[in-house]
Amino acid sequence: MVDSELAPDDTIDTENELPENELDEDDHLRPEFIRAVLDAVAAGNDEEARALVGPLHPADIADLFELTPQPDRAALARAVAELLDGDVFAEMNDYVREDLIDALSPTEVADLAAELDTDDAVAIIEDMDEDEQRAVLRALDPDDRAAIEEALSYPEESAGRLMQRELIAVPEHWTVGDVMAYLRGAQELTTDFWEVFVVDPQHKPVGTCALSWILRTPEWVSVADVMQREQTLIPVDMDQEEVALRFQKYALISAAVVDGAGRLVGMITVDDIVHIIQQEAGEDVLRLSGAGEGDINEPIRFTVRTRLTWLVVNLGTAMFAASVVGLFQDTIARFALLAVLMPIVSGMGGNAGTQTLAVVVRALATNQLTSSNTVRMIVREFRIAAANGLSLGLLIGVGTYVVFGNRDLSLVIALAMVINNLVAGLAGVIVPVTLDRFRIDPAVSSAVFVTTMTDTMGFFAFLGLASLWGLGA
Structure with missing residues (x-):
């Protein structure tokens, strides 16, 4: 039996006493559910472990690994390997993720990074040793490698590290119908976005259109007539704390990131900002006490x-x-x-x-x-x-x-x-x-x-x- 350190109870018979619900009223994984998963892993019943873990959200799978004792994580990872996609690694605590990444080959890490938006891929790769980084980058497709290398060239905790390159940008001479046809016809577009950025011939942002505006506007209307010209632009070298303050001040859902020449190079979305606000608030409190990062998974x-x-x-x-x-x-x-x-x-x-x-x-x-x-x-x-x-x-x-x-x-x-x-x-x-x-x-x-x-x-x-x-x- 794997020592789960969760309770002194005897081993749960996973075939007859599976927990009815994985989460408690606070949306935390139940101790008995974690024990059931780890007992299945210890018994070599990988199929049972995958059946238990499979219905979980990627964030809950990440929590499962964080709540598992460090010596038992490798065995759990092997048992549910097919469920460990990029989304799970993106949600995982930094120290826990590093433990698991160290056990993967550069090709496997590259496959995970290729599944993710640029910002999440950078979060996985940026803490690796230089030799490991180079090996992973060599295993990536040229386009993905170029995007991640560019992100790594920006300072840590800057907008350049935080932004994702996957966005929708269209010229201002298009009509709403052109935009709709482009969104429906292009196969390689990002699937998660809330607004379409409008750019001039130099690829500088000149406005933005919310998806709700595009859906409710007649197709013959020009994008230049419906777009909002005033927008909050984020310099690529801005500190992430200042970025979070702008999102809070102007109630942003997403924002364009521009380089020194004013060209559109990426966007930042509010889901990333939520993490930054939590991280920065926690850092200030812990720094006042001299307690370091305060992460319970820190060595x-x-x-x-x-x-x-x-x-x-x-x-x-x-x-x-x-x-x-x-x-x-x-x-x-x-x-x-x-x-x-x-x-x-x-x-x-x-x-x-x-x-x-x-x-x-x-x-x-x-x-x-x-x-x-x-x-x-x-x-x-x-x-x-x-x-x-x-x-x-x-x-x-x-x-x-x-x-x-x-x-x-x-x-x-x-x-x-x-x-x-x-x-x-x-x-x-x-x-x-x-x-x-x-x-x-x-x-x-x-x-x-x-x-x-x-x-x-x-x-x-x-x-x-x-x-x-x-x-x-």
Whole structure:
């Protein structure tokens, strides 16, 4: 039996106890269904495994491989090999796909890539080693090879990598009838499209026609009369995050991609943008925490290396903050309560800074925060920090007085709380904005700087005020 790691239950008799439904109410594959498939594979009953997996959508087949333990994936792939087409690989997690691709020959990978649109084929090939890439490209048809090589020449995470070359483009002197005849008669056209692009003799886009317009317009009408001339054009070197923002802002279903000369070279569709939005949103959250990609299928050595790097950086900043405490060790020795209370000030400042930082990084990522409203954002966060600082300072001051009965200590910690919240609010805006101005991803490095500033200022404000106040003297 294959160890499915799904439950300690005994092996399911796949011939008599097949699950009634593959998916649960959340559209996730049921554990008992996965066990049934893996038990069939372990028993050498490939026909039963294919019968179970065959009705699944390509995305669900991809999920099945992701939910299967890594040692068992090769056996599952051999059992259902005839179901592993390009659409399944296109939906698959990157790390899982790499595991399976490594077991295929260059010719088999080329056959998969030939089934897909250019953007999906590039996604399969781009992460391969250079030698493997060349072998796969040699096995492709010349036209497919040229399209994929051109896509690989563009920067990663750019519109050029994201776009597909398969599109419908017609000249503006055609009539709607000409377009309809072309769509019906040409055998090699792409089958998935929502609009027809209209181009001039230099192949530059001059307009677009939605399919609904073409279907509802008399055949004798000229395309130039029915097309929409205003359209959103995507430069081929635009970052995919900016592409996603344009789709969101203008509610696009698809958009033309143009090269440096303004010629139509591809199109991007909304199904690709959904993946980009999810990917970029997840990346920013994980980068703020220093957790790397956060993919549960990522090899452990990569995860350890990424997390350990940022933990070492944080260790250095923590030692710097501790050195500030060392400046006031005599004051702490005279009044031990300071050591009890000072983590509260630094901790609350860190939390406040993280809140502001998360808001600002999101605003930068979605283009809500620009050079025109940066000052307004700083003022806004300063006011919020002042209100929060005064509220928290009052609460901690009253609480300290109630517990310890020391008026001076209560005033010192209240003032320190206000000061550190103000620092946290300003740092949470200024640090990511400054990094963004220098073309440094604020989601990657901001948290370290903000945490260092709030910890250092929290200790310095609290212990410094205590020393000036003469606590413990």
